[in-house]
Amino acid sequence: MKISRIFLSIVVSVLLAAFVSAAETPSGNMLPKDFAGWHAQSPIKTSTDPAAADPINAALIKEYGFNDLESATYTREDGRKLTIKAARFQDASGAYGAFTYYKLPQMLVEKIGDQGASLNERVLFYRGNILVDAVFQNLTAMSAAELRELADGLALPPGNTGKLPGLPRYLPSESYVKNTAKYIVGPVGLAKLDIPGQLVDFNSGAEVVEGTYNTSAGNADLILVSYPTPQIAAEQLRKIDAARLQGPNNSSTPVVNSPMFDKRTGPIVVIAMGPLSQSEAKSLLASVNYEADVTWNENTYFTKKDNIGNLVVNVIYLCGIIGGFAIVAGIAFGGVRVLVKRLWPDRVFDRAEDVELISLHLSHGAPQPPQIDGKSLN
Numbered sequence: 001m002k003i004s005r006i007f008l009s010i011v012v013s014v015l016l017a018a019f020v021s022a023a024e025t026p027s028g029n030m031l032p033k034d035f036a037g038w039h040a041q042s043p044i045k046t047s048t049d050p051a052a053a054d055p056i057n058a059a060l061i062k063e064y065g066f067n068d069l070e071s072a073t074y075t076r077e078d079g080r081k082l083t084i085k086a087a088r089f090q091d092a093s094g095a096y097g098a099f100t101y102y103k104l105p106q107m108l109v110e111k112i113g114d115q116g117a118s119l120n121e122r123v124l125f126y127r128g129n130i131l132v133d134a135v136f137q138n139l140t141a142m143s144a145a146e147l148r149e150l151a152d153g154l155a156l157p158p159g160n161t162g163k164l165p166g167l168p169r170y171l172p173s174e175s176y177v178k179n180t181a182k183y184i185v186g187p188v189g190l191a192k193l194d195i196p197g198q199l200v201d202f203n204s205g206a207e208v209v210e211g212t213y214n215t216s217a218g219n220a221d222l223i224l225v226s227y228p229t230p231q232i233a234a235e236q237l238r239k240i241d242a243a244r245l246q247g248p249n250n251s252s253t254p255v256v257n258s259p260m261f262d263k264r265t266g267p268i269v270v271i272a273m274g275p276l277s278q279s280e281a282k283s284l285l286a287s288v289n290y291e292a293d294v295t296w297n298e299n300t301y302f303t304k305k306d307n308i309g310n311l312v313v314n315v316i317y318l319c320g321i322i323g324g325f326a327i328v329a330g331i332a333f334g335g336v337r338v339l340v341k342r343l344w345p346d347r348v349f350d351r352a353e354d355v356e357l358i359s360l361h362l363s364h365g366a367p368q369p370p371q372i373d374g375k376s377l378n
Helices: 002-024 058-063 092-102 143-152 187-192 230-245 278-286 308-343
Strands: 038-040 045-047 066-075 081-089 108-110 115-119 122-127 130-136 182-184 207-215 218-226 260-265 268-273
Touching (some): 058 092, 058 187, 081 092, 092 122, 092 130, 092 187, 122 143, 130 143, 182 187, 218 278, 230 260, 230 268, 260 278, 268 278
Antiparallel strands (some): 038 066, 045 066, 081 130, 108 115, 122 130, 207 218, 260 268
8 A cells, every 4th residue: 555655656756847948948849940941951940948049138038027039041943042030929919029129120021920020131020929030141022921821830829928008009100210119118228228227117017118209300209108007107207207306416316317297097107218309209108098998807797687677577477478378378268169059958967967956945934843633753
């Protein structure tokens, strides 16, 4: 008995270890051996080290939720080469954030995957939670179509991990400098863009998107900081304004060398920085307005089944049906009886032998007591 218990414990431990290992290991390969006429020159390399993907920005892509990397060199029959790196993140927000960081303003927009951009022989795109960086030896007219075939073969993340952040859609389109929107999820990305860290509190669950806009005096930055609730956003805005009013001697004051304007709309703190006039800043801030998306996730109990008025109407209908059925049944029963009596009188109903009457003979008077010799026994 003791040996069997030990054996059972070992089996359970091995199964648990295998389950944990499977949960921690990314599922499925990203890069195929062959696609669109391209063939992998050597075995596909894999790594879970963010430095293998980008030694300079390893901390940044780790902040975006980097999971693993696959890289390979592909060749065609004509000798051309294609180098591809595919980085997988925990969710689509991480892949989107990394895409916005690597995307350059001079890149051309490409319809590859969810979003794509290209510059010379380099093509950058993401699909779901996978970011792909492809470098061609020589571009052709079919290069984009070949990468679309690759993108279509990439597995999409399950559930909510494939949902993109909604904050970037609040960036206004007027005067926006193409390909300058950056999505930031932590202090490393904030520092990469030279945005003062005091403007954002990531400990409160903040997410940031920043874009560049043309003004009469040059380029200005518009920063949107989203917090979980409007109350947190209002508190953070008060802290920013209070620190700015206290002057440069306050250590918590954001270091800003240019004019700064701010406001709050819902849970979003909007900050405009750069060579902005008062009117330009007011117009830029006014173009950002939060729109609440209401989602019913609780039963309101106001369906046809649960509506009390609908229940009363149905009860009335039921009473009418029952009453109508009773009337029809009564008429049918009485009509059948009358019809049978007319067709077969005294044969089916009211037959003489079936009729038993109790007669009291009240008209005969009271019974007389018995008598003997003319005398009553009473």
